[in-house]
Amino acid sequence: MGRLEFDLSGTPCMLAFSGFHRPLGIVAGSLTLTLPPWTYRRHLNTLRACTTASGANDLQLDSRQLCDAVLDAPGLADDARRLLAPLALWWAAGGDDPQPPAPAEGEWLTLGPSDDSGGEARARLRPWSERQRLSALNASLAADGDASWFDPVTYLDGMVRASLQALDAATGLDDLDARATAVLLHATVALNLCDDEDEALLQGGPAARECAARTLRLCQALGWTPARVWATPAVEVDRLLRMLDLVQPSAAAPRPAGRRSLADHPDATLIRIDDDPQERA
Numbered sequence: 001m002g003r004l005e006f007d008l009s010g011t012p013c014m015l016a017f018s019g020f021h022r023p024l025g026i027v028a029g030s031l032t033l034t035l036p037p038w039t040y041r042r043h044l045n046t047l048r049a050c051t052t053a054s055g056a057n058d059l060q061l062d063s064r065q066l067c068d069a070v071l072d073a074p075g076l077a078d079d080a081r082r083l084l085a086p087l088a089l090w091w092a093a094g095g096d097d098p099q100p101p102a103p104a105e106g107e108w109l110t111l112g113p114s115d116d117s118g119g120e121a122r123a124r125l126r127p128w129s130e131r132q133r134l135s136a137l138n139a140s141l142a143a144d145g146d147a148s149w150f151d152p153v154t155y156l157d158g159m160v161r162a163s164l165q166a167l168d169a170a171t172g173l174d175d176l177d178a179r180a181t182a183v184l185l186h187a188t189v190a191l192n193l194c195d196d197e198d199e200a201l202l203q204g205g206p207a208a209r210e211c212a213a214r215t216l217r218l219c220q221a222l223g224w225t226p227a228r229v230w231a232t233p234a235v236e237v238d239r240l241l242r243m244l245d246l247v248q249p250s251a252a253a254p255r256p257a258g259r260r261s262l263a264d265h266p267d268a269t270l271i272r273i274d275d276d277p278q279e280r281a
Contacts, residue, residue: 009083020094020177021114026087031080038070038092040181041174046070046092048153059152066092099186108138109187111180114170121169121180125191128162133192136162155190163188198230214241221248 004015008028016025024035050065061063063085070088071081090096094112103109106124114121128136136158140151160173167173176184194202202208218229218237221244229237 003027008086011083013087015087020091020179021113021115024091025082028083032086033051033073033076035070035088035091038094038178038181039174040176040184040210042069042088043092043181044153044157048151051153053150053152054181063089090179094177094182099183102187108168109183111169111176111183114180114189119170121167121171121176123164123168123184123187124166125163126165127191128159132158132162156189159192160188162186163191217241217244235275249258 002017004017006013006015011029013029014027021037023037026033026035046066046069047061050062052060052062064081066079067085067088070092071084076084100110103125108122108124111121111123113119136155136159139158140155142149142151164173164184169176202212214237215226215229218224218240219226222240232240
C-alpha cells in the first residue's frame with residue numbers, strides 16, 4: 001500500500017491507496033479525484049439501480065451506470081469517465097485479489113482490514129433456513145395484476161443478513177468497505193448454493209436416482225439431513241443400509257438398472273427347495 005504509479009490507457013496515473021477502508025486518491029494526467037470508501041449499502045443500492053433481468057435466468061449489469069455512481073462527480077467529462085472506468089470498477093469490486101478459502105463450519109471468515117489500528121474485520125456465517133429463504137423471496141417479489149417483478153438485490157441482502165451469525169468489525173454491515181463486502185458476498189452465496197459436485201449428483205439419470213433413494217431412505221430412517229448423509233464415510237452408509245434391509249426388507253432400495261444379480265446370469269443353475277409334500281400331509 002502507498003503510492004502506486006502506472007499507465008492508464010496512455011495516461012500516467014498515480015494512486016494514493018491505503019486500503020479499501022480509506023479514501024482512494026487518484027491523479028490521472030491533470031485530473032485529481034478522491035473516491036470515498038465504497039460500502040456494502042452503497043454497493044447494493046447501486047446494483048439495484050443498474051441491474052435488470054435479461055431473459056428467464058440472466059441478469060444484465062449497466063457497468064457505465066455503476067462507474068458513474070462510484071466516481072460520483074457530476075461535472076466530470078465523458079472522456080475522463082471512460083478513462084477512469086476501470087479504476088471505478090476495481091474500487092467497487094474490492095480489488096482483484098483472489099477470494100480467501102471458505103472457513104470450516106463455525107470458524108471465522110476474515111474480511112480484511114477494519115481500521116487503521118491494524119485490526120481485521122471478520123464474520124461467522126451459517127446456512128440460512130428454508131423459512132428465511134422464503135421470507136427473503138417474499139420480500140423480493142412485487143406484483144401488479146398479472147405481472148410480477150423479482151428484485152435479486154433484496155434477495156441477496158436477505159441471504160446475507162440471515163446467514164450472518166456474528167460480525168466482528170469496527171463498523172456495522174452497511175458500512176463494510178468494498179473488499180469486505182466482496183469477501184462476504186462470495187462466501188455467503190457459496191455457503192447457500194449447491195456446489196458443482198452436488199449439482200452433478202442431482203442432474204438426473206440412474207446414478208442420481210440411486211443417490212436420491214439411498215440418501216432419502218437414510219434421512220427418513222435416522223432423521224438426518226442430506227449433508228450429514230453425504231459426509232458420512234461410505235462404508236458406514238453401506239452398513240446402515242444393510243441393517244435397514246434386515247429390519248425393513250420391503251423398503252430396500254431397488255437394484256439400479258443394468259446391475260444384475262448372480263441368479264440373472266444365463267449360465268446360473270438355480271436350486272429351489274420346497275417343503276416335503278408328505279410332511280405337509
